[in-house]
Amino acid sequence: MAEVVDVRARVLAANEEEAARLRKGFAASGALVLNLISSPGSGKTTLLEATVRAFGGRLRLAAIEGDIATERDADRLRALGIPAVQILTGGACHLDARQVRKVMDEAHFPGVDILFIENVGNLICPTSYDLGEDFKVALLSVAEGDDKPFKYPAIFARAEVTVVTKVDLLPHVSFDVAAVREQLASLNPAGEVVLTSARTGEGIPEWCALLEQRLAGKRRARA
Amino acid sequence: MAEVVDVRARVLAANEEEAARLRKGFAASGALVLNLISSPGSGKTTLLEATVRAFGGRLRLAAIEGDIATERDADRLRALGIPAVQILTGGACHLDARQVRKVMDEAHFPGVDILFIENVGNLICPTSYDLGEDFKVALLSVAEGDDKPFKYPAIFARAEVTVVTKVDLLPHVSFDVAAVREQLASLNPAGEVVLTSARTGEGIPEWCALLEQRLAGKRRARA
Numbered sequence: 001m002a003e004v005v006d007v008r009a010r011v012l013a014a015n016e017e018e019a020a021r022l023r024k025g026f027a028a029s030g031a032l033v034l035n036l037i038s039s040p041g042s043g044k045t046t047l048l049e050a051t052v053r054a055f056g057g058r059l060r061l062a063a064i065e066g067d068i069a070t071e072r073d074a075d076r077l078r079a080l081g082i083p084a085v086q087i088l089t090g091g092a093c094h095l096d097a098r099q100v101r102k103v104m105d106e107a108h109f110p111g112v113d114i115l116f117i118e119n120v121g122n123l124i125c126p127t128s129y130d131l132g133e134d135f136k137v138a139l140l141s142v143a144e145g146d147d148k149p150f151k152y153p154a155i156f157a158r159a160e161v162t163v164v165t166k167v168d169l170l171p172h173v174s175f176d177v178a179a180v181r182e183q184l185a186s187l188n189p190a191g192e193v194v195l196t197s198a199r200t201g202e203g204i205p206e207w208c209a210l211l212e213q214r215l216a217g218k219r220r221a222r223a
Numbered sequence: 224m225a226e227v228v229d230v231r232a233r234v235l236a237a238n239e240e241e242a243a244r245l246r247k248g249f250a251a252s253g254a255l256v257l258n259l260i261s262s263p264g265s266g267k268t269t270l271l272e273a274t275v276r277a278f279g280g281r282l283r284l285a286a287i288e289g290d291i292a293t294e295r296d297a298d299r300l301r302a303l304g305i306p307a308v309q310i311l312t313g314g315a316c317h318l319d320a321r322q323v324r325k326v327m328d329e330a331h332f333p334g335v336d337i338l339f340i341e342n343v344g345n346l347i348c349p350t351s352y353d354l355g356e357d358f359k360v361a362l363l364s365v366a367e368g369d370d371k372p373f374k375y376p377a378i379f380a381r382a383e384v385t386v387v388t389k390v391d392l393l394p395h396v397s398f399d400v401a402a403v404r405e406q407l408a409s410l411n412p413a414g415e416v417v418l419t420s421a422r423t424g425e426g427i428p429e430w431c432a433l434l435e436q437r438l439a440g441k442r443r444a445r446a
Contacts, residue, residue: 007230039262040346040375041367068347070374091377093316093347121374122347123263124291124316143366143389143396144264151293151344152263154314166366172395173366 015129018097022132025104026115030222032215033115035131037155038139040121043165043198045073047139047207048116050198052080054208059215062109066095066120073118083109093125100131114211123152134218135160142166142175149183157187161194163207168197238352241320245355248327249338253445255438256338258354260378261362263344266388266421268296270362270430271339273421275303277431282438285332289318289343296341306332316348323354337434346375357441358383365389365398372406380410384417386430391420 026033036044045065052061063084065073074086085103087095100117109115117133119126138159140148143166149156156162162184164177177195184191194210196203249256259267268288275284286307288296297309308326310318323340332338340356342349361382363371366389372379379385385407387400400418407414417433419426 004230004234007227011227039264039344039367040371041262041364067374069376070370072370072374091347093345120347121262122316122345124314124343124345125348141264141366143364143392144262147293147295148263151290151295153292169366169392169395172392 012128015097018101019130019132022097022101022104026132026134027222029112030219031109031112031115032211032218033117033131033133034211035117035119035126035133035136036139037119037123037126037136037159038121039123039141039144042121042139042141042144044118044121044139045076046198047163047165047196048077048118049080050196050201050204051116051208051211052077052082054204057081059113059212060111061114061116062107062112063116063118064095064100064103065118066099068092068120083107083112089120093120093122094129095119095126095131096129097131113215123148123155127155127158134214137161137163139163139165140180142169142177143173145174146176146179149180149187153187156184156191159188159191161192161210162188163203164193164195166197166199167195167202168199235351238320241324242353242355245320245324245327249355249357250445252335253442254332254335254338255434255441256340256354256356257434258340258342258349258356258359259362260342260346260349260359260382261344262346262364262367265344265362265364265367267341267344267362268299269421270386270388270419271300271341272303273419273424273427274339274431274434275300275305277427280304282336282435283334284337284339285330285335286339286341287318287323287326288341289322291315291343306330306335312343316343316345317352318342318349318354319352320354336438346371346378350378350381357437360384360386362386362388363403365392365400366396368397369399369402372403372410376410379407379414382411382414384415384433386426387416387418389420389422390418390425391422 074084077084136159297307300307
């Protein structure tokens with residue numbers, strides 16, 4: 001329906017304007033901002049828990065958690081001592097820039113180095129909504145199967161980083177890492193791929209090093 | 224935005240009308256029709272493959288496969304000898320009744336006993352779109368974590384059956400089956416729960432028995 005297409009185009013245009021304002025604010029503050037997108041249960045909150053533990057207070061981290069229902073994810077991160085704000089979308093399948101703006105107006109996260117925005121668990125809807133982030137991170141658990149990048153190409157093409165999670169399960173599932181790397185390279189030749197297991201700690205140092213490099217790069221560009 | 228709400232209400236109303244027509248057609252044909260909904264990678268297609276193998280030609284099965292991109296899922300089912308039609312949604316995060324109507328007008332699936340409609344991998348968007356099915360089936364892989372019913376309550380409240388998949392992974396993941404049963408009972412006291420592993424075959428006979436009971440029930444009601 002043309003009407004639906006029109007309304008969607010206007011909603012996206014309004015979102016882009018708000019996202020551009022957010023991005024300016026994030027640039028001024030010097031915080032690196034990530035938009036984490038994956039299926040439900042790929043391990044976004046668990047990766048953030050491992051990240052908080054790995055940095056051990058060396059950087060100031062904060063999180064915005066998007067969910068349909070429950071404060072559970074923000075609770076998990078607050079339990080580790082970082083500021084975390086839950087956005088309940090009331091049924092919507094993605095966060096939008098206006099919701100993030102509202103949190104930033106109220107919470108501020110003063111002096112934060114890295115702000116993680118954990119989107120609603122969904123490989124599709126969040127893809128089109130810019131939240132003013134520096135880059136998108138897609139997560140893919142090895143339990144989800146190795147056909148996913150080509151089945152959900154938009155997010156894997158747009159994410160600058162793909163984190164393959166739960167690699168400790170590789171002996172127990174059918175998941176061809178090389179095949180996934182090929183799909184990702186074809187969708188996004190410049191993209192980076194990190195293999196992680198929050199359970200064993202594998203790949204967490206590489207992931208944290210990537211975050212520190214990106215943060216340093218953003219601050220150099222700003223100086 | 225009120226405009227968005229209005230358009231969405233009109234889209235859903237049009238979908239309900241089309242779904243009601245589909246349901247009449249399905250009732251006349253005597254086919255049992257399921258709408259399978261889950262996150263990407265919960266194992267919908269793998270469960271259908273196991274189901275086709277378990278029935279071994281004793282019932283006439285057919286499938287409609289919904290995806291953003293690739294014909295992969297329909298190919299997997301056709302390889303097992305059942306008719307399967309792929310719907311590519313062009314980015315949309317759910318199937319709608321109009322798309323199913325179009326397939327039924329063209330494909331017919333003559334004399335089919337059970338029609339499986341595998342929705343786009345998404346725990347949120349497909350929930351509101353009636354496809355004329357007899358009932359919705361939610362799948363939840365044990366690798367996704369045991370907090371999912373309360374985090375995505377709408378689908379688990381509406382699905383008459385929840386299939387917990389990949390239970391062969393239980394020794395390797397943190398997933399409390401009793402906690403999930405409690406959440407499901409609270410969201411949907413009349414719902415049925417089946418634990419399965421397509422890899423070991425666990426629970427597949429129970430799942431197939433449930434399908435046969437439902438099919439017999441539908442045909443008795445019609446007689």
